[in-house]
Amino acid sequence: MNEERFSLAELVDWLALPQGPRDRSLVLRTALWLYERRERISLLDCPASAWSDILATLQVQQAVSLIVTGRMPPLVGELTWKVADRDFTDVWLRLHPQAPENGVEFAKVEFATVDYACAGRAVLLPTGDRATAQCSVLVQGEQMLRVRLASGASCVFVRSEVELLDD
Numbered sequence: 001m002n003e004e005r006f007s008l009a010e011l012v013d014w015l016a017l018p019q020g021p022r023d024r025s026l027v028l029r030t031a032l033w034l035y036e037r038r039e040r041i042s043l044l045d046c047p048a049s050a051w052s053d054i055l056a057t058l059q060v061q062q063a064v065s066l067i068v069t070g071r072m073p074p075l076v077g078e079l080t081w082k083v084a085d086r087d088f089t090d091v092w093l094r095l096h097p098q099a100p101e102n103g104v105e106f107a108k109v110e111f112a113t114v115d116y117a118c119a120g121r122a123v124l125l126p127t128g129d130r131a132t133a134q135c136s137v138l139v140q141g142e143q144m145l146r147v148r149l150a151s152g153a154s155c156v157f158v159r160s161e162v163e164l165l166d167d
Contacts, residue, residue, distance in 0.1 A: 004094065004095045005044065005093070005094050005095075006092070006093055007088065007089050007090070007091060007093070008066065008089075008093060009088035009089040009091075009093075010032060010089075011034075011039040011093070012026065012030055012088060013034070015029050015030055015033060018077040024060055024115055024117060027058050027060050027064055027113060027115070027130075028074065028113060028115075028138060028143075029114065030058060030115040031043055031058050031111050031138050032058070032086075032137070032141065034093075034109075034111040035110075035111045035112075035138075035140070035141050036133055036141070037095060038072050038108060038109060038110060038111055039079060039099040040095055040096040040097070040098065040099055041093055041095055041096070041108070041109055042093070042094050042096065042108065042109065043068070043091070043092070043093060043109060043117070044092040044093065044094050045092050046081065046090075046091065046092065047048075047070045047079070047080065047081045048070055048081050049071050049080060050072060051068075051070030051071060052070060052072070052073065052157065053070050053071045054068060054069070054070040054072065054108070054109045054110065055068070055069050055109070055110045055111075055112060056068045056109050056110070057069075057111075057112045057113065057114055058111075058112075058113045058133050059113040059114045059115075060113065060114065060115040060116065061116050063084065063085055063104075063123060065082055065083060065084050065085060065098075066079045066082070066083045066085075066088065066091060067080060067081075067082050067083075068082075068083075068109075069081075077083060081090045091132070099143075109166060110140075112137060112139050113136075113137060113138040114135050114136075114137050115135060115136040115137070116135050117136070118133040118135065118136050118145070118164055119133060119134055119135060120132060120133065121151065121164050121165065122164075122165040123145065123147050123163065123164055123165065124163040124164050124165055125147070125157070125162055126157075126161050129149070129150070130150070130165075131147035131148060131149050131150070132147060132148045133145060133147055133164060134146040134147060134148055137156070142158065142159075143158070143159035144156050144157065144158060144159055145151070145157050145158075145159050145162055145164075147162070153161070
């Protein structure tokens with residue numbers, strides 16, 4: 001089987017070429033690249049390699065981190081593994097040539113992002129009401145915005161359906 005092994009740091013460097021900015025858009029490109037290949041990617045040589053129901057989230061605050069959650073039966077509950085961006089050289093991935101078939105399995109990973117840059121900004125909703133942004137998320141390849149309504153309730157909108165207002 002022809003498989004390609006690489007670190008998360010190598011992937012980020014490759015997606016940043018040629019000398020592109022290392023900003024929030026790079027994090028989003030990385031998550032989209034991983035999401036588009038999610039059926040063929042597995043984690044290697046890490047605590048999460050043996051887990052099931054894996055979600056890997058690139059979280060953007062002041063710095064970027066990778067937060068991986070999953071289950072490891074027969075243990076009850078979920079496990080979490082958090083890695084700072086400076087340690088992305090230690091996060092190894094394998095890109096399989098094709099999705100598993102005929103009983104051959106590897107622990108597939110779902111990918112997402114959470115970005116807090118917009119937190120606190122005013123948002124104009126499709127109804128004309130205003131809300132407060134909490135975070136921007138990329139889930140299943142779609143950009144979403146989580147907001148807090150005037151009532152205090154939180155909800156999620158497709159990013160293109162709402163308008164982030166200037167501060």
